[in-house]
Amino acid sequence: MIGDALSDVAREDTSMPAQPPLPADPDDEDPVGVRYPNTARIWNYQLGGKDNFEIDRKASDAANAMVRALGVPDGADTAVESRHLLQRMVDYMLARGVRQFLDLGSGLPNMANTHEIAHRVAPDARIVYVDSDPLVSTHAAALMAGPDVVTLRADLREPEQVLGDQQVRDLLDFGQPVGLMFMNVLHCLWDREDPWAIVGQFRDAVVPGSCLAISHMTDAAHPEAADGLFRISQELHWNTPLISRGRAYVDRFFEGFTLAEPGLVAPAQWHPELDNPLRDRPDDEGEEAPVLRLIPPGPPGDDLGVAWHLCGAGVKN
Secondary structure: OOHHHHHHHHOOOOOOOOOOOOOOOOOOOOOOOOOOOOOHHHHHHHHOOOOOHHHHHHHHHHHHHHHHOOOOOOOHHHHHHHHHHHHHHHHHHOOOOEEEEEEOOOOOEEEEEHHHHHHOOOOEEEEEEEOOOHHHHHHHHHHOOOOOOOEEEEEOHHHHHOOOOOOHHHHOOOOOOOOEEEOHHHHHHHHHHHHHHHHHHHHHOOOOOOEEEEEOOOOOOOOOHHHHHHHHHHOOOOOOOOOOHHHHHHHHHHHOOOEEOOEOOHHHHHHHHHOOOOOEOOOOOEEEEEOOOOOOOOOOOOOOOOOOOOEEEEOOO
C-alpha cells in the first residue's frame, strides 16, 4: 500500500544513486503507462488538471503527506510557483528580442503555457513543445495546435533527433536567437544520462544571444524532504526519478552562457517585478482573474518562497 511504502521510504537512509536501476521489461498491455505513477500526470494533478489517473493522485498525495509532515510546502504550491516563474522567464526573453522557443520536456498542457504567455506580447512568436510521453503528445497536439506552434513527440535525451526534425527546422530559424526552456525536467534525468551534455548540445545548436531557462530541484533548503521525494519516486515506481542537485551541479548547465542577474536563486527571488499572471476569465466583479492562483508572499524577510528549486536564466556568449 502507498502508506506502508511511504513509511518504509521515510525510514530508509540511502543517498541518491547516480545511475538508473535496470529497466523494467516492456509491457505491451500498458502502452500508456497507467500501471505506475507518471511524473507529467502528477504535475498536472498538482496544478488542478484532469489529465491524470488514480495511481498518479495516490502517489502525489503520498509525496505531499511526507513533505508536509516535515513542515515543508507541498507539490501543489511548488507547481503553481513554477508556473508563475515560467511566465516571468518567457517575458524576460521576449524583452530581449527572443521570438522563438524550444520547450523541452514540456509535459501535459496546463494553465499558462509557453505559447499563451509569448503570444500575448508577440503574436508572431514561434514555439516547439517536445516531450516523449505518448499521452502528453496526444493532448498537446489537440490542445495547443496553431500555425506557430509545433508539438513533437521526441526524447530530449537525443538532441539530434529533436534538432533534426523537419517540423522543428521548418518552424524555427536557428540563425536567430532561440529560448531554450528546461523547466522542471532536468531533475528527471540520471547522472549517467549526462544532462549537462544534453543541454550543451542544444546550446551548440543556437546562436549567441539565445537564452537558457532552467528550474531544477535542489536539496539546499529542505534536504530531508528532497531525499524522501527521491526515494518515494523509486519505491512507488514513478516513470522518472526526482534527483535534487546542489548549486554547483545546477550552475554547470550554464556553461557557455552568461548567467543573468540575480543568478541562481529560489523561484520567488527571480525577477518578481516581472510577475504578470496570465488572465483569461472574468471574476465576480467582471474583471479578468489570474489563470493560476497567486502564491501569497511569505513573512517579512522571507523571500525564498517554497524554495524547492534553484532557477536561473542565461544568455549565450
